[in-house]
Every structure is written in C-alpha cells, then in structure tokens.
Amino acid sequence: MHLYFLQPFAIFPSAALACLCCFALWRPSACAAGGNTTINQDHNHHRLLGLFDYDFTYPGQALKASNYEPDFAGVDRGIVGRAEEDVTPLTNNAPKPTNISQGKIQYWSFSKDILPGPPGRAPPSFPLNASATNQSRLEEDLLQWLTESNHTGNTRSVWLTISTCDQPSNPVGRTAAPPPLEVYISRSPSNPMPDNQRSDKVVTVDGGYGNITLLNVTGDIWVGVRAPESTDFTGDYSYELAASIDASYATHFNLNNTPWGSQIESWDTDPNSSILATGNITNAWLAITPPPFTIYATKQADLWTNSLSRSVCGLKKHARTKSKSSDNSMVRIGGQRRQLFHVEGLDRSSSYHAFMTLERGPLNTTLGGGGAVWSARNFTTKSDENCKIIHSLAFCTEVAYAVPSNLTTNMTVLSQTYDNYARNAYQNFDKSIQQIPCETTPSARYSLARNCSDCQKAYKTWLCAVTIPRCADFSAPSTLTHLMPRSIRQNFLNGTAPGKRPKGSLFSTENMTSKHYGVSRNPMIDDQIRPGPYKELLPCKELCYHLMQNCPAALQFACPPEGRGLNYSYGHYRRGDQEWKCNWPGGVLVSGAGKTGFAFGTIGLVLAAALYV
Numbered sequence: 001m002h003l004y005f006l007q008p009f010a011i012f013p014s015a016a017l018a019c020l021c022c023f024a025l026w027r028p029s030a031c032a033a034g035g036n037t038t039i040n041q042d043h044n045h046h047r048l049l050g051l052f053d054y055d056f057t058y059p060g061q062a063l064k065a066s067n068y069e070p071d072f073a074g075v076d077r078g079i080v081g082r083a084e085e086d087v088t089p090l091t092n093n094a095p096k097p098t099n100i101s102q103g104k105i106q107y108w109s110f111s112k113d114i115l116p117g118p119p120g121r122a123p124p125s126f127p128l129n130a131s132a133t134n135q136s137r138l139e140e141d142l143l144q145w146l147t148e149s150n151h152t153g154n155t156r157s158v159w160l161t162i163s164t165c166d167q168p169s170n171p172v173g174r175t176a177a178p179p180p181l182e183v184y185i186s187r188s189p190s191n192p193m194p195d196n197q198r199s200d201k202v203v204t205v206d207g208g209y210g211n212i213t214l215l216n217v218t219g220d221i222w223v224g225v226r227a228p229e230s231t232d233f234t235g236d237y238s239y240e241l242a243a244s245i246d247a248s249y250a251t252h253f254n255l256n257n258t259p260w261g262s263q264i265e266s267w268d269t270d271p272n273s274s275i276l277a278t279g280n281i282t283n284a285w286l287a288i289t290p291p292p293f294t295i296y297a298t299k300q301a302d303l304w305t306n307s308l309s310r311s312v313c314g315l316k317k318h319a320r321t322k323s324k325s326s327d328n329s330m331v332r333i334g335g336q337r338r339q340l341f342h343v344e345g346l347d348r349s350s351s352y353h354a355f356m357t358l359e360r361g362p363l364n365t366t367l368g369g370g371g372a373v374w375s376a377r378n379f380t381t382k383s384d385e386n387c388k389i390i391h392s393l394a395f396c397t398e399v400a401y402a403v404p405s406n407l408t409t410n411m412t413v414l415s416q417t418y419d420n421y422a423r424n425a426y427q428n429f430d431k432s433i434q435q436i437p438c439e440t441t442p443s444a445r446y447s448l449a450r451n452c453s454d455c456q457k458a459y460k461t462w463l464c465a466v467t468i469p470r471c472a473d474f475s476a477p478s479t480l481t482h483l484m485p486r487s488i489r490q491n492f493l494n495g496t497a498p499g500k501r502p503k504g505s506l507f508s509t510e511n512m513t514s515k516h517y518g519v520s521r522n523p524m525i526d527d528q529i530r531p532g533p534y535k536e537l538l539p540c541k542e543l544c545y546h547l548m549q550n551c552p553a554a555l556q557f558a559c560p561p562e563g564r565g566l567n568y569s570y571g572h573y574r575r576g577d578q579e580w581k582c583n584w585p586g587g588v589l590v591s592g593a594g595k596t597g598f599a600f601g602t603i604g605l606v607l608a609a610a611l612y613v
Contacts, residue, residue, distance in 0.1 A: 087192060088108050095249065098240075100236060101237075102168060104226070107222065107225075136280045145368065146368050161244075168237065182227075186198070265338075273342060276356075278338050285339070291329065293341075309373075342391060349380070358372045388403065399585055400585075403468055403469065404536075405529065446553070484517075486534055540573055544570060
C-alpha cells in the first residue's frame with residue numbers, strides 16, 4: 001500500500017503524528033469527541049472528509065487522493081512529494097494514447113495482479129502455422145512476433161512498447177529531427193517514479209519505436225516517460241504506451257535486403273504511382289478480405305521520416321499517401337502468392353520510402369493490437385508522362401508494370417486495350433495446339449518431360465511479355481543500354497517533333513526509318529495508343545528459350561540468333577550480377593551497388609519465350 005499522502009506532514013511532526021493516530025485507530029468512533037459517540041455526532045467529521053476525501057475500498061486497491069494537493073507557503077513543491085494520482089495504471093494489451101509537453105515526465109505502473117492472466121484475446125485468424133515448412137520470411141516474422149509468450153508458474157515475461165505518434169514541429173530551414181522520447185523502467189517499490197536520475201532500465205526509442213522485454217517478473221513495474229526539451233522545436237509529443245503479458249503490443253521488423261524473397265518488393269513506377277508487393281505467402285492468405293497489409297509512402301526528403309518510421313501510429317498520421325483497400329489485391333504472380341499494392345498520388349521524379357504495415361483494425365486491445373511495421377523499401381518515380389502502370393488484368397494476370405500510354409486514355413480502357421489484344425492473339429495459338437495429340441499415352445506424346453499444359457503456360461507468359469511492353473523513361477540516360485528506344489518517329493506528347501539529327505545520333509535518318517527504333521514492337525501501340533517516343537525494357541530471352549523447350553517442334557517456334565536480331569527483341573539476365581535487365585512478368589525491380597534491373601524469385605526455373613517480335 002502506498003502512502004504518498006502522508007509525506008507532506010513530515011514538515012509538521014505534531015500534525016502528522018495526530019493524523020497517524022487517528023488513522024491507526026480508524027473506526028467510526030475512533031476520532032470522535034467521545035468514545036461512544038457516533039460518526040454523525042462528531043463536529044469535526046465533515047472537516048476531515050472535506051480535507052482528505054479518501055476512498056478506502058480494500059483489499060486490492062491502494063489509497064487514492066482525489067482532491068488534496070499539498071501546497072505550503074514557503075515550501076518548494078518538489079520536496080513536498082508527488083501524489084499517487086501522478087502514476088497512471090496500465091492494463092494488459094491496452095494502449096494509453098497520451099500527449100506530453102517538452103520537458104515534462106509522466107509516470108505509469110503495471111500491477112503484479114495482472115501477471116496471472118487471463119491472457120489477451122487471440123488475434124484474428126491469420127493463417128500462421130508454426131509447424132509448417134517452407135514458410136516465407138514474412139510469415140516467419142509474424143510467427144516470431146505473435147508467439148513470443150513464455151511463462152511458467154508464478155513468473156512471467158512482460159513486454160513494454162512505446163510508439164511515438166507525433167512530435168514537435170521543425171522550424172523552417174532546420175534539417176534535424178527532434179530528440180526522441182526517453183523511457184525509464186523501475187522494478188523496485190522504493191522507486192515508483194523512475195527518471196533519468198534513478199532507474200533499473202532505459203528503453204531506447206529509435207524511429208519512434210521502443211520496446212523492452214522484462215523476464216521473470218513477479219512484482220509491480222513502474223515506467224517514466226520523459227519528453228526532452230529543446231528550444232529548436234515547437235509543440236508537444238504524443239505517444240502510445242502499452243504493456244503485455246502475451247507479446248509485444250506493437251513491433252518493427254527489418255527487411256531481408258536480398259534481390260528476391262524479401263517481405264516487400266518494388267516492381268515498377270510511373271510518374272504518379274508505384275506498384276509493390278509482399279514476398280511470397282502461403283495459399284491461406286489469399287482468402288483474407290480485405291487484404292491484411294497496407295503500404296505507406298513518404299518522400300525520402302521528409303524530415304519526420306527517420307524519427308517516426310518504426311511507429312504504426314506515426315506513419316498513419318504523417319505519411320503522404322497510403323495504398324487504398326480497393327487497389328490492394330491478393331494475387332498469384334510469377335508462380336508465387338502475394339499481396340499487390342498500387343500506391344497513387346505521388347510526385348514525378350521523386351524518391352520515396354515505402355513502409356508496409358500490418359494493422360489490427362479498430363479493436364486494438366487484442367494481442368499484437370498495435371500492429372507491425374517493416375523497414376522501408378525505396379523507389380523513385382518516373383519522369384515521363386507516357387508510361388502508366390496497369391495491373392490485375394483478366395488474361396495477362398502477371399502483368400503489373402508501366403506500359404506505353406498517353407495523356408488522355410483512361411487507365412481502365414488502357415488495361416483492357418492491352419489485355420484484349422493479347423487475348424485475341426492467343427486464339428490463333430490455341431487453335432494450333434489443339435492439333436497436337438496432347439491426351440494420349442506418354443510414349444505417344446511429343447515429349448516425356450513436357451506436355452501441352454506446359455506449352456500453353458509458356459506461350460501465354462511469352463505472349464503477354466511481348467505484346468504488352470514494359471515502358472521506361474525516354475529521358476533515361478543513354479548509358480542504360482538495356483533500354484531500347486521505341487516509336488521515335490512519333491511526336492512527343494506535348495506535340496513537338498523529334499526532328500532529324502546528324503548520322504550517329506538517336507534521331508538520325510537511319511534510326512527514324514528503322515523497324516527497331518522508329519516504331520513500337522506492336523503496330524497497335526502506335527495506331528491506337530500513340531504514346532510518342534519511349535524506351536522499352538526488353539523481354540528476357542529466357543522466355544523465348546523456355547517456349548521452345550516446352551512446345552512441340554511441329555509448332556516451329558524459333559528464337560532469333562545472337563547477333564542477328566536477338567539484341568533488338570530481347571534482353572538477358574546476368575546471373576553473375578544477380579539482377580534482371582529484362583522484363584519478366586512477375587519480376588522485381590531491385591537496386592544496389594549502382595546497379596538496377598529486375599529480379600525474380602525462382603532462379604532455378606529458366607523461363608523463356610520466343611520469336612522475332
């Protein structure tokens with residue numbers, strides 16, 4: 001039982017002793033005028049009640065003063081003591097959103113009475129199976145987080161987390177972020193108000209997030225949260241503090257920064273949007289509605305980014321844009337299952353951070369209710385307006401990248417134009433494959449290792465890649481030789497003509513009349529869409545080879561030879577660089593060590609496609 005209300009009387013020994021006597025003998029008649037008088041007969045009783053107004057509900061509750069505030073003339077408030085009402089209790093998995101002014105400190109407590117349980121409510125039925133094999137890094141992250149609890153007998157672990165939601169503003173011209181909140185822990189009853197002078201543990205707050213796991217807890221825990229004071233910043237901090245006997249209420253994960261297999265993948269951009277995806281996930285995630293993950297995007301130049309980037313509530317408050325639920329979908333692309341994000345409302349030629357979060361909805365008192373955030377995946381938007389992202393096509397389901405466009409065509413119409421063109425082209429192949437004896441004995445088939453289904457899949461993958469070209473900025477540096485200039489005979493979107501240049505320049509007469517540079521890969525693009533000059537990231541030549549390997553020789557598929565047209569129609573994957581410099585539907589845009597290209601998750605599977613196109 002805490003008796004902070006007795007501290008002020010240490011200055012007045014006689015008064016304090018008298019009060020102690022009354023409280024020690026507390027009965028309805030103990031401090032009355034006479035031994036047999038009742039409480040209502042005590043002429044001083046109403047004064048005592050008016051002075052102290054204590055609630056003596058007991059057991060299980062500490063004494064609590066509701067009105068009294070010690071304040072004595074000539075005595076500094078700091079040496080008088082602090083009332084217990086300054087300490088706010090925490091309960092299991094129940095965050096406490098709070099504002100705090102610079103230079104102030106706030107105190108919290110977590111009672112040992114909560115340790116036995118009951119545990120927090122189970123999270124929504126996410127398809128996490130600890131015994132499953134071949135789980136993705138994303139699923140491993142979530143399993144580790146939501147199955148942290150380890151307690152035996154009367155001892156238990158307690159997870160404390162703090163998320164900074166807002167911070168003082170930065171005056172114009174300053175480039176630094178405000179200092180982070182300070183968090184102090186005490187497990188000693190003699191120090192119920194820990195601070196920077198006295199504490200058992202100090203929690204590091206980085207990127208707006210801090211956490212600590214206290215092991216073998218048997219008693220009360222006290223927490224002090226201090227807001228540093230700086231004359232360089234104005235305004236207050238806000239934060240969410242939570243304690244849990246189950247697992248961290250909120251958490252942060254670092255990305256697996258490999259070209260593929262990571263938790264977030266940046267696939268492509270256009271001037272005003274980006275297409276991103278989760279890493280591979282199991283089938284069960286595809287059934288969740290709405291899709292569980294969200295992307296927040298913010299410019300890399302934003303000053304708040306580094307100081308709030310690990311906080312879900314900080315991202316929700318400050319991020320420039322987020323993926324809309326209508327633009328999020330669970331898909332199968334590149335033979336893997338992913339959640340796809342189309343983040344819109346971005347600025348052209350700008351560098352962004354993309355943060356993926358898992359949020360638990362409006363009921364935030366469940367296990368892990370504070371959500372999770374993964375560290376940033378970076379991307380830069382395109383500069384030219386004639387490249388636009390399309391995705392979620394009905395036929396070419398693995399297309400999710402920027403394609404040649406114009407300033408007027410609606411994105412739905414643009415998607416349907418490309419998709420219908422590819423679907424119609426597939427019909428001729430479908431008639432041809434029906435002439436092949438597919439449903440026959442193995443010995444009578446065209447291959448013991450391949451069948452007609454393999455051929456149909458390979459042809460569709462190749463067809464979508466060559467009929468729906470992947471668009472890159474025409475203004476991209478000429479040193480990026482894997483990008484092929486297309487349609488240079490057309491005017492730019494602003495109406496200006498390229499004009500003829502001397503021999504050897506891109507717009508030379510030779511190139512303007514070339515079937516490689518002067519026009520698009522498909523006549524439909526120049527006739528119907530008219531994007532003007534652009535550059536194409538060529539399809540991977542492996543797509544062509546894969547088509548030849550999977551289809552019967554009777555169809556007479558053949559790839560152009562090296563040095564005789566192949567380099568105008570196809571790019572190639574450089575295995576030594578571990579990156580793609582060609583278009584592979586379902587591929588991943590990666591960058592690092594000054595290199596840019598496309599990566600795909602299944603290196604062992606050699607996909608290819610074919611023909612002079």
